[in-house]
Amino acid sequence: MNKIRALKLLCLVLALTLGFAAGCAKKEVGQGGDDDELAMTESEREAAANISNGIIYFEYDRYDLAAQSKDTLSRKAPVIKQFPQLRVTIEGHCDERGTEEYNLALGERRARAAYEFLLNLGVPASQMDTVSFGKLHPAVPGSGEAAWAKNRRDEFKVFKPK
């Protein structure tokens, strides 16, 4: 019995050691590639397009959902639920005016606002992720309110996980 326990412990230590060694290696760093995705069928592609269409926008330094945004999300929810094999990444974005770290937090709140609204509409948490890009990825280049208004947004990226 003790030998079995010792063997289990040894296996655990080895697994942890190997895992840590792999984690330390540069090549093991998550590369964010597409190798974690499956190809979509025609109907899935159509659903993905419906989900991705309809970016929602925010006021400056705000993350509350406008009525129009809630309508947009309400149209997405049944489509997401209809395709449980698909996963949606809700991306929060900001305009260029704030500083990088605070904008990452603000973008997270924006993504989280949409996530929670969809959750309340019955979309399973297992089908959604949030990620903030702050002001790193503007949709529209340039300065001025016209560009800023288009950059304060949530985008919805759909993929089919393996």
Place this chain on the structure above:
Amino acid sequence: MIVKYTLARGLFPLLLIPALLFTLPRGSEAAPLSVQVVGAGESSVNLLQADPLGGSARAPALRKAVNDNLGLISFIRLVNPAGVPGGAGVSSAAGEGVDFKRFALAQVHLLITAFWQGSSQVEMRCFSVADGRFMFGNRYAVGAGEKDLLDTADAFCADFLEAVIGRGDFFRSAMAFVKSDGALKKDIWSMKPNGRNLTRMTDLKGEALSPTWSPDGRRILFTHIDKRSHGLGVCDTASRTVQRIKFPGNTVIGPAYMPDGRVAVGLTDGRNPSIFLLGHSFQKERRLDESSAIDVSPSVDASGSLMAFTSSRLGSPQVFLKDLRTGSVRRISLSGSYNTDPSISPDGSLVAYARQEGGGHRIYVHDLVTGAERQVSFGPGSDEEPAFAPDSYFIAFMSTRAGARQLYVTTRNGGDAKRLPTGSGNASFPAWGPAPRR
């Protein structure tokens, strides 16, 4: 021009304890100097290197390297030798018989002499021109290579700063920063603050932000963002290997090492990005402050007892200070509606932060003792991401004043910001660290 001789003479030997080799003899007693630069652009020290003595062919290269180094210091203005009546030559490197009046006529305040003994040893001294007083000097052994020559310049400039402001950390530190090679790709680089030893530390798909050095210099932590997630990047500075750690909530913002090797970092637990304490193995230990708002960008002093951070708890983002011993929290930024990116000085006396004003941000410094606030950067463009040096005197920051994002350095008193050489590409998020291990 305000130059105050404020350090007691008895302190001078203490200041030179870490200096190289030994202090050079001088006929008159050494008189230490402390420079107080009062107000942005109001004061500076005019400095000149006299023509080197001894005839070494390596002398011009050392002179240039020292000038390049000192040209990065915001309160130093290098005087053109051509402006000195009779030229920049001196009869003696030790000061005897030197006609300081010629240099005074050229508005020189500090005169540096160099005397080479062969090509492997140089004596360097600094004099106050106003009264011809010897301030400090050292003899440096110079190795045969170009790197050795540059090391000598760095060592002298570190000793010079130590004599002038009490700390020579500027030329003894390392700096990590973010450099972008193209769209959607940002990596961590390191260098000496004068641009030497420029090294790519990571080569990752995605974007690295907000580097912070471990107290022993063995690791650089950073935020890493790929197309679907945030991670805490852990770079081993010796091997340049990287580990990426994900956290529940998928948010990692602005890690900051604590002096005990633990980490404060913005993570999401529920709805709000909050500052959490991570243990030595990066396991989540506890939330460092409770609020229902956004809390990010921790910066901890060298004692580990004071933490500056950004919070939206009063509506707009403002800078707060938490006493980690008592738990008390107070607001630091009292003007403006958008203050972010705090950096507390290692000695716990000052907090620098970026305030949004008009078309961009400007760096301000808040004195925690007096409550006074001082603007230390003036654009144009946007000045963000201030970072105090280990000496609590210099402040590096990112600025778009020349168009692209580049790193600049000023002091806690302001003054002319000097651009740090970071090579091609946009540079941001400066982070000072300990000198590389030898």
